[in-house]
Amino acid sequence: MTPNVIQDMQRAMAERFGEDFEIPLASDGLASLAQHRVHRDFLDRPVDPELLKMLCACAMSAPSKSDLQQRDIIIIQDPDLRARIAALMPQYAWVRTAPAMVIFCLNGRRLPQIAEWRGKPFPNDHCDLLFNAVADAAIALAWFQASVNMAGLGGCPVSEIRNHAELISEWLRLPDKVALYAGFCLGWPSTSGHITPRLPLSVTVHHDRFTDDHARGDIEAYDERREALHPARRQRDPDVWGTANVYGWSEDKAGQYAEPLRTDFGAYLRRRKFNLT
Amino acid sequence: MTPNVIQDMQRAMAERFGEDFEIPLASDGLASLAQHRVHRDFLDRPVDPELLKMLCACAMSAPSKSDLQQRDIIIIQDPDLRARIAALMPQYAWVRTAPAMVIFCLNGRRLPQIAEWRGKPFPNDHCDLLFNAVADAAIALAWFQASVNMAGLGGCPVSEIRNHAELISEWLRLPDKVALYAGFCLGWPSTSGHITPRLPLSVTVHHDRFTDDHARGDIEAYDERREALHPARRQRDPDVWGTANVYGWSEDKAGQYAEPLRTDFGAYLRRRKFNLT
Numbered sequence: 445m446t447p448n449v450i451q452d453m454q455r456a457m458a459e460r461f462g463e464d465f466e467i468p469l470a471s472d473g474l475a476s477l478a479q480h481r482v483h484r485d486f487l488d489r490p491v492d493p494e495l496l497k498m499l500c501a502c503a504m505s506a507p508s509k510s511d512l513q514q515r516d517i518i519i520i521q522d523p524d525l526r527a528r529i530a531a532l533m534p535q536y537a538w539v540r541t542a543p544a545m546v547i548f549c550l551n552g553r554r555l556p557q558i559a560e561w562r563g564k565p566f567p568n569d570h571c572d573l574l575f576n577a578v579a580d581a582a583i584a585l586a587w588f589q590a591s592v593n594m595a596g597l598g599g600c601p602v603s604e605i606r607n608h609a610e611l612i613s614e615w616l617r618l619p620d621k622v623a624l625y626a627g628f629c630l631g632w633p634s635t636s637g638h639i640t641p642r643l644p645l646s647v648t649v650h651h652d653r654f655t656d657d658h659a660r661g662d663i664e665a666y667d668e669r670r671e672a673l674h675p676a677r678r679q680r681d682p683d684v685w686g687t688a689n690v691y692g693w694s695e696d697k698a699g700q701y702a703e704p705l706r707t708d709f710g711a712y713l714r715r716r717k718f719n720l721t
Numbered sequence: 722m723t724p725n726v727i728q729d730m731q732r733a734m735a736e737r738f739g740e741d742f743e744i745p746l747a748s749d750g751l752a753s754l755a756q757h758r759v760h761r762d763f764l765d766r767p768v769d770p771e772l773l774k775m776l777c778a779c780a781m782s783a784p785s786k787s788d789l790q791q792r793d794i795i796i797i798q799d800p801d802l803r804a805r806i807a808a809l810m811p812q813y814a815w816v817r818t819a820p821a822m823v824i825f826c827l828n829g830r831r832l833p834q835i836a837e838w839r840g841k842p843f844p845n846d847h848c849d850l851l852f853n854a855v856a857d858a859a860i861a862l863a864w865f866q867a868s869v870n871m872a873g874l875g876g877c878p879v880s881e882i883r884n885h886a887e888l889i890s891e892w893l894r895l896p897d898k899v900a901l902y903a904g905f906c907l908g909w910p911s912t913s914g915h916i917t918p919r920l921p922l923s924v925t926v927h928h929d930r931f932t933d934d935h936a937r938g939d940i941e942a943y944d945e946r947r948e949a950l951h952p953a954r955r956q957r958d959p960d961v962w963g964t965a966n967v968y969g970w971s972e973d974k975a976g977q978y979a980e981p982l983r984t985d986f987g988a989y990l991r992r993r994k995f996n997l998t
Binding site (some may be wrong): 456457460461465466467468469471472473474476477478479480482492495497498500501502504505506507508509510511512513515516517518519520521522523530543549554555557558559560561562564565566567568570571572573575578579580581582583585586587589590591594595596601606615616617618622626638640642643645649650651652654655656659660665668684693694695698699700701702703704705706707709710713718721 | 734735738742747748751752754755756757759769771775777778779781782786787788790793797798799802826830831832834835836837838842844847848852856857858862866867871872873878879883892901903909919922926928929931932933937969970974976979980981987997998
């Protein structure tokens with residue numbers, strides 16, 4: 445264990461949540477989870493294929509609902525395919541420049557396939573199949589992110605691929621009941637990054653029953669704390685929304701989702717033969 | 722770093738995936754992810770509230786789609802509430818006996834709430850809201866599981882709570898657009914557990930395009946490998962399905978999902994005011 449790991453964790457938690465934490469127990473692994481940073485700028489140094497394979501294996505070691513393993517990873521190695529994906533989202537330079545990219549998919553196909561192979565009926569082609577497959581894909585991505593961090597690499601999820609879901613699904617030859625979840629770009633980070641402040645646990649961790657009676661005040665305080673640590677580079681659409689005096693997380697997120705986004709995503713999932721009823 | 726961490730990772734990967742891996746890079750954190758084991762038997766030793774809080778903070782440090790933070794944790798501390806939940810699923814003894822239990826929820830409520838507070842329209846009440854909230858909740862649970870493991874504790878997700886979704890949602894006073902994802906039981910493990918073998922990467926990790934042309938043979942080999950390592954204690958419903966000669970993962974999972982399960986889960990989500998279109 446690194447000598448100052450308890451202090452490192454305390455510092456990360458204070459920055460993340462704006463309160464002092466007791467750290468009753470520490471390890472380098474826990475510190476890595478607590479200190480998670482997003483990375484989008486990378487050194488010009490490749491990610492070795494054996495290393496990438498090992499990171500995928502770590503991701504696939506994560507929990508999976510009833511051990512059903514309803515998720516897959518597609519490693520993007522063809523430069524032409526990578527360039528076509530990157531060209532769809534030129535505003536995200538790292539999709540073009542990151543040394544490696546993988547795509548996580550939900551797989552609702554394997555379970556009915558197994559049923560067919562084993563001569564069993566499959567009366568479970570409904571919303572729960574989608575729900576479990578989304579969760580499995582997200583768990584694998586989370587474990588992948590943790591592995592990337594713990595290997596000394598850095599990276600970021602790319603859910604923008606879902607804004608071009610049909611086209612990318614076609615390029616990846618996804619069959620029925622397999623759908624895109626998120627991309628992930630990774631490499632050796634060229635900057636130190638920073639800890640993203642998160643909502644205080646008073647808002648997101650409850651005891652015995654859910655309550656958000658006090659949430660508004662706590663979120664406003666979070667907006668101010670976050671803005672003081674990492675001021676927004678620019679306000680979103682000031683021509684539409686005017687210029688806010690306190691431009692914090694909630695103002696930014698409310699503005700981001702004031703435009704219709706991925707309103708056709710349910711239709712995409714249905715075209716992929718997921719049954720949402 | 723523990724001296725034999727590379728060998729530990731190699732052994733875990735071989736047991737997990739049935740092939741020899743190159744480990745170009747290792748750490749205690751990576752080894753913990755690779756060696757993940759599920760734990761359902763615990764010592765009679767409490768989980769300190771400060772430790773549980775720290776584990777929740779680690780979970781909430783995980784990535785979140787567009788930093789929207791659409792997930793919450795509810796710590797179950799009222800013994801009566803805990804007993805009522807456990808009584809719904811007596812076949813899962815650990816829900817009653819584990820020293821601690823938390824419940825992960827998806828929160829599609831905070832984003833429209835913020836929009837309202839900031840005087841913005843919210844034209845995004847559709848399937849994408851649900852999709853992102855499920856993913857955020859699953860990512861938080863995954864990071865929680867990793868934290869539990871790295872703290873030397875053990876635990877298991879409990880998705881059985883979704884088989885009693887209405888009742889438990891009522892007990893937890895979940896408001897509209899907040900829904901159950903999964904419970905999680907944890908404590909200090911009393912047994913060493915074992916590594917669950919997973920599908921080989923030839924089935925779940927693809928290059929540039931999805932393919933499952935060769936999946937059937939690879940899954941049959943996996944069935945045999947897994948059954949040899951950890952034979953099923955009993956076959957599922959032999960009175961209905963007969964007794965299989967090779968009773969592996971695919972036979973077991975096909976049998977499990979040959980009965981209708983959670984067919985009303987979509988209706989539950991709609992009653993919680995999620996829009997699935």
